[in-house]
Amino acid sequence: MFMVRIFQPTPILPNSAIELDDNAFNHIVRVLRMKQGESITLFDGSNTVTPATISQINKKSLIVETANSVVENRESSLNIHLGQVLSRGEKMEFTIQKSVELGVNSITPLLSERCGVKLDTDRLDKKVQQWQKIAQSACEQCGRNIIPTINPIEKLDDWCANLDDYLKLTLHPRAKHGINQLNLSNSNIALLIGPEGGLTEAEITMTIQHQFIEILLGPRVLRTETVALSAITALQVKFGDLG
Known part of the structure; x- marks a missing residue:
């Protein structure tokens, strides 16, 4: 019941x-x-x-x-920190809700050069509060008993520079291998998802300098909200608690 x-x-x-x-x-x-x-x-x-x-x-x-x-522990063995560049409308809310259901531990909304969301500081702060409530509601629904943290909004380069204890992953169509080929020696995973227009060449170079590993999900181009959920699901199936 x-x-x-x-x-x-x-x-x-x-x-x-x-x-x-x-x-x-x-x-x-x-x-x-x-x-x-x-x-x-x-x-x-x-x-x-x-x-x-x-x-x-x-x-x-x-x-x-x-x-x-x-x-009543329902947490995954993976500690996934999602860095999601802000998306428009309800897409960001959808990504937060579903990624919490899939077991993400923390989410940092990011600002990048091609980010299509333009809000002042007060409105951005209110958005973070709203997203935290969405994470709470998702836990009520899915049975998780620890509420993931929605961190304050950061610039992309600042976030990438402060992930020393994480295996850092990002999606790119030129990547040579997918999640199945990863050799996971660290349960702390930082997953970067870019904006709808993709990361710029300068941003891609920056992620490489910070030792992000580029991975491929498949032959099709996915929307930003689809990419995040697909990647989290693949990680949980391969290394976590889905299967």
Whole structure:
């Protein structure tokens, strides 16, 4: 039976009566129209889950009784850090949502020369907050109990220069081999996905200088949001927990 999963940003005390936050109240009471006595599952990002029962529904508050918390690890053995150049419209939201479902651990939105998104600093900061909520919702849906981090937006060259502990991968149609030919000795993977117009020659040279390995997904040209999800899936099938 499907169990409603709710993320709470503060530590959840087992065997206690706790008041859920406003987001949980709106979702449980106003959207799902759940009633007193019904069961939900809570998680707080600590890789545990806590069964709970709705005990009180007031006009603006919701109280639940929690049971014992249990560890429930659904994380991949791969630590994938996705560097995604900003894409337009809902494409970025789609990429974040689906990459979280596929097991990415962190995402850094990037600015490149051919990035088609032009927003001021305040709007970019609000976008990051919005994307973090999308990551949270994706975890509620897919069963992950650790929320991936959406990092502040960075310039492409700054991000590429600070990945010393990662195996660095990027997609390019001129690459000689694909993911199946990789010899993976490092579970920390930084995956760079460029913009819809591709990286410039100067940016490609820069990634090579920072020891990025170029890989090929296949004979077809994929859209930026398709590339990210295809590459993550291939990595998880070959080295992670999909199969």
